[in-house]
Amino acid sequence: MALELHIPPCIRASAHPLHPPPPEQPLRIQIEGPLVSIQKLLPEIPWNTSVASLMFPQPAGSELARLAYQKLYGREVRPEVSGDMVVRDEYLGWVMGVTPLT
Numbered sequence: 001m002a003l004e005l006h007i008p009p010c011i012r013a014s015a016h017p018l019h020p021p022p023p024e025q026p027l028r029i030q031i032e033g034p035l036v037s038i039q040k041l042l043p044e045i046p047w048n049t050s051v052a053s054l055m056f057p058q059p060a061g062s063e064l065a066r067l068a069y070q071k072l073y074g075r076e077v078r079p080e081v082s083g084d085m086v087v088r089d090e091y092l093g094w095v096m097g098v099t100p101l102t
Contacts, residue, residue, distance in 0.1 A: 003040045007071045021072060026083065029068055034090065038064055057087040 010019035021027055031037055038047045038060045045060040057065075069077055069085050077085040 002043055005041055005067045005071055007068070020074065023073055023075075027072065029065070029072070031064060031068065034061060034064060041067060057090060061090045062087050 010016055012019075018025070035047050035049070038045065042060055042063055045063055047060045048055065048058055065085060065087050066077055
């Protein structure tokens, strides 16, 4: 069963002027540990870990970004607005092997 993405409200007594962010202001969001997040939030969408067949963006990465966008802006992504939601990077730490210290 999938969990629901939760982003806690602003902890300031008077919310910061950018909380929630204005719709016209793009944000750069970094979600740590995407594999674990995707397994909990989107268990039906796989996260490809095969080095031989990497694709970008992965379907699960785009869906996780869409969920974060919905929670932050309180609405769906607007496909008619160029750049409304853009996946620019995906964590590939699992691809890198362990580098021995010399």
